[in-house]
Amino acid sequence: AEMTSESPWAFVLTATGSIWAAGVTLLLLARGRSSPHLRSATGCALTIWLYSLSMVGDSLFSCRLGNLSQVTQIFDYLSAVFCFASWVWMAVLVMTRISALEASMGQPLGLQEVRWVIVVTAVTAALCVIFVLYSWSLVFVPLPLIYMLASAYGVTSVLYLIFTGLVIRAFCIPLRLLKEMHTAGYISKETWAAAVSLGQLQIGGLLASTTTTVLSGGSIIFGSSLQFAKLDESGRDMFTFVDFPLWLDIIANSTCVLFLTGAVHMPNAVLGNALARQRNRAAMLGSSGSVLDRQWHEKVSELAERGFTLESLLSFYKRLGTDYMLHYKSDVHRTSDVVRQAIIPLSRPSGVAYAVTMMNGACSLPDAMVTHNWGNLFRDLVAGICADALGLSEYALVSELLDRDVVALESMLANSGKIQKTYWVCAFCIAQHSCICHSISARDVDPVHGMEPPTCDCGWPKCFNDTPEVDALGRSVHCELNKFDDMMGHIARIDDQIEQLIVVDSKFDLFTRAWCVAEVAEAFRIGIPQKMKIKCGQVLHAFEERLRLLKVQEMEASRPEDVAEILAKIPDKDALNAQLQTLIFDENTGLLAQWRILDSTEQLRHFGLLARFQWLRGQRYQIPFDKICCHGYTF
Ligand SMILES: [Zn+2]
Ligand SMILES: [Zn+2]
Structure with a gap:
């Protein structure tokens, strides 16, 4: 010492x-x-x-x-x-x-x-x-x-x-x-x-x-x-x-x-x-003041203001199968079926977008724009939107609740304070009678009874990508189908908080649809925050390989002219393919990373909601606990 x-x-x-x-x-x-x-x-x-x-x-x-x-x-x-x-x-x-x-x-x-x-x-x-x-x-x-x-x-x-x-x-x-x-x-x-x-x-x-x-x-x-x-x-x-x-x-x-x-x-x-x-804003602002341009922008802002609340979506969903489309089956009917057999007939008298009717004319700019594919189950689209409002990253449980107990789900959403959140979904927000209501193709065959739905005979004038009047670039001014990118830019300019919600179907087909990929890429380009909801994280690895091979050149759309127009807007397709990979897989900022990364408060909320789901399910339907856990939530 x-x-x-x-x-x-x-x-x-x-x-x-x-x-x-x-x-x-x-x-x-x-x-x-x-x-x-x-x-x-x-x-x-x-x-x-x-x-x-x-x-x-x-x-x-x-x-x-x-x-x-x-x-x-x-x-x-x-x-x-x-x-x-x-x-x-x-x-x-x-x-x-x-x-x-x-x-x-x-x-x-x-x-x-x-x-x-x-x-x-x-x-x-x-x-x-x-x-x-x-x-x-x-x-x-x-x-x-x-x-x-x-x-x-x-x-x-x-x-x-x-x-x-x-x-x-x-x-x-x-x-x-x-x-x-x-x-x-x-x-x-x-x-x-x-x-x-x-x-x-x-x-x-x-x-x-x-x-x-x-x-x-x-x-x-x-x-x-x-x-x-x-x-x-x-x-x-x-x-x-x-x-x-x-x-x-x-x-x-x-x-x-x-x-x-x-x-x-x-x-x-x-x-x-x-x-x-900020970087892309300058490009968006550069437009001339010709009459046609003005009309074009009026149409863009008219389209943008067709957001509807989650509450109105749920009340539409609850009546599906009882008040209209009586044979609706949630586990087979796709969004396209619901458009053909519920939304188009219901909006036939007015001819306007069904969102306007759902909201009694009180539509507004949306809080979130929803990107989804029409081949996805309609129930899963609604579930993805509800999952967004609840702050969940997967929607399998919400889908189940939609099937079994919409009222319980509605009360959870009301408690979350997000039931008034507004969304923009093309199926509701585009006036189907101005474009596709009269043309039925083989894809529209009803998966339950195997018949083609009837074509609409409303007679409202139709307006496609090249229907006059056209602007200097040959784009139809009044068409509602060719303005999604301008509309995104328009909303992003007005609303700082706008976000894109990507509801991915259980097979990840969304990433092969030209429209969806174009929307995802455009939102990324103009810097709109993107959120992705997938059905079940457990199946993710099974589709990862497929996602890694995505090529924008191989995308599909129901109307070939859409694919052409979307591809024409992409000067460097290889660059976009590479960008898509970054967008999906980047370890820090990719859509999948976002899905995997939850901060602690989000995690706690997640746990709380899961506990509540499980309690509801156990209470009402006596489902054993191990069955409840089948979706493999990974934290
Ligand atoms: Zn859509
Ligand atoms: Zn019609």
């Missing part, structure tokens, strides 16, 4: 640092793991904790056994290794965030340079660690080693500051663009405030972490050079100055891991979307 170099102070300091790091790790373990990024952050926090624990062990044993005992040296090595590992991990986490931002913005933010700087920094930092460990094994540190330590530390610090600068630049690029958007009045005050606080958090946190890391690195070097002071009674107090920065570094880094990785994917994706919208 004569050899004690560290005061009890040092022990208390490292112990509090360790408790803090333990708290952060436990909190992340309890909260996180829902996304790869949060799992990685948890690992990083754990490493910081282990680093602090080995420091505690180190100061404990150096008090009891002296600095040069073997046990103390083992802890020396452990703390060096964990310190280095946690530092590298922190950098990797920062780079993951930049790469997510880069992916969602679709433009480089200097990730490549950041990567190089961090690799070089890691090499010089490793040199530092080796020198430090060597000096710890010595009773007296020679002057040349002190010089080498100091210079390795100097180079590492400068490199690390460059890294920090590059990262700050990466976060500032989107912030600057957003500021321009804000000044031009394109984004709301709230969106801008959210972006600013996100940027402040990221940059401030990074600066705090860098400062304390550089300080603590310095103090380790300083302390190692002071190794000789351990033999001197007066040198002992010096170690308080060494331990304090180390303590600060542990606190700062673990706190940064906690706050900076919180739900980092989602804000980044939102920012990226806003920026993409």
Whole structure:
């Protein structure tokens, strides 16, 4: 005990640092793991904790056994290794965030340079660690080693500051663009405030972490050079100055891991979307003021204002099979069947879009535009929309509830506060009597009784892609079928919060339909946030292969002229194919990733709803528990 170099102070300091790091790790373990990024952050926090624990062990044993005992040296090595590992991990986490931002913005933010700087920094930092460990094994540190330590530390610090600068630049690029958007009045005050606080958090946190890391690195070097002071009674107090920065570094880094990785994917994706919208806005605004253009835009805004509430959709659904389309069977009838045999007959007297009738004329701009394929079961389309309102990512359970207990579902939706959310679905929002009501094809044969539905004899004038009047590009001005991309752009301009809801059928056929893919690609291009609902996650892997082979050239549509027109709008088809793959599969921003990544609050809500579903099912239908679990929810 004569050899004690560290005061009890040092022990208390490292112990509090360790408790803090333990708290952060436990909190992340309890909260996180829902996304790869949060799992990685948890690992990083754990490493910081282990680093602090080995420091505690180190100061404990150096008090009891002296600095040069073997046990103390083992802890020396452990703390060096964990310190280095946690530092590298922190950098990797920062780079993951930049790469997510880069992916969602679709433009480089200097990730490549950041990567190089961090690799070089890691090499010089490793040199530092080796020198430090060597000096710890010595009773007296020679002057040349002190010089080498100091210079390795100097180079590492400068490199690390460059890294920090590059990262700050990466976060500032989107912030600057957003500021321009804000000044031009394109984004709301709230969106801008959210972006600013996100940027402040990221940059401030990074600066705090860098400062304390550089300080603590310095103090380790300083302390190692002071190794000789351990033999001197007066040198002992010096170690308080060494331990304090180390303590600060542990606190700062673990706190940064906690706050900076919180739900980092989602804000980044939102920012990226806003920026993409900014980039494409200029293109959308460029229209001349001719009479035909004006008429075209009037039609676009007329179409856009046909959103209907979820409540009205449910009341339509409840009467299906009892008040109209009496033979409706939810597990065989597709959206196209319901259009032919319920929506078209019901809207025949007025000739207008059925949404207008459903809403008693009080249609509005939608909160979400729904992309779906007409071959999907109509029940599953409705279930996908309800799942969106309930915040669920799969809709199999909702489909079941639609079959068994619409009233229960309705009360859940009413409780969720989303029953007044408005949607835009082509089946309801396009006036079918202005286009397809009179033409029946073999695909429209009813799957239950095998007969073609009767053609409509309403006699309303029909208007297709090339029906006069046409604009300079030969596009029909009054046609309701050729304006979906303009309409999306129009709504996105008016409403910052508009989102696209993609209801994928159980066989993933949606991704082979030209219209659907065109809508998905267009929403992506103009930066509308996209949400995807699939029926059941368990079957996803079975269709993944098929999705990976998607080619826009092989898409289908019921009207060949649509395919031609959609393909004509795509100058570089291979690029779009590649983009589609990114859109679906990208690890951070892809539709499937979104589906897999849920933040913790969403997860809790999810669990709550599932519990409620299961309770309802068990209560009312006495379905055994293992059957209820069949949809394989993975969290
Ligand atoms: Zn549609
Ligand atoms: Zn008709």
